[in-house]
Amino acid sequence: NAGVTQTPKFQVLKTGQSMTLQCAQDMNHNSMYWYRQDPGMGLRLIYYSASEGTTDKGEVPNGYNVSRLNKREFSLRLESAAPSQTSVYFCASIDRGNSNQPQHFGDGTRLSIL
């Protein structure tokens, strides 16, 4: 059963370490998104990619970088992790040309920074 796959599912880092969160979708969607979810704050958009080769900042981009490697993959990188980046990270994708299709979410990456 395909959809949006995120790796890893859990990770613990020390302050200052770097890490890349991976996301891949097999639905041929053109748009992909990275969100963080914090208690009482819902989901906040970090970066999005409207199509292959393009990326744009969302609400909370500071401290993150992204790469849209190809149509399937959209990675999120923390260059120097900080405790404030402890969160659950969700990747999502959608076919922007088809308003009848929902945004599909991965199961999340739970990241703790000590």
Next chain:
Amino acid sequence: AQSVTQLGSHVSVSEGALVLLRCNYSSSVPPYLFWYVQYPNQGLQLLLKYTSAATLVKGINGFEAEFKKSETSFHLTKPSAHMSDAAEYFCAVSGLGFNKFYFGSGTKLNVKP
């Protein structure tokens, strides 16, 4: 910028009672509006969405929502709650083109036996 306000971070109802989860949006143009449900340790699943067609939108699992432009609201309802409805619910808004989605802070629904 668009924003979404969900009134009530926690709502508790008895099994069989009416479920009403409130959502108000702020948007300068007619938006797309969504309700998602999240079960523990999972991603979000779409319940329903409004895309400028009928103002009363029916979704999965017996949920529906009504778009009221004059009140800038998109409240989620279900006539009779089931134990399986216990989860966290998020309202979201997007502009044309789905470039950005803005989510509310979420409402946790508790269903009492």
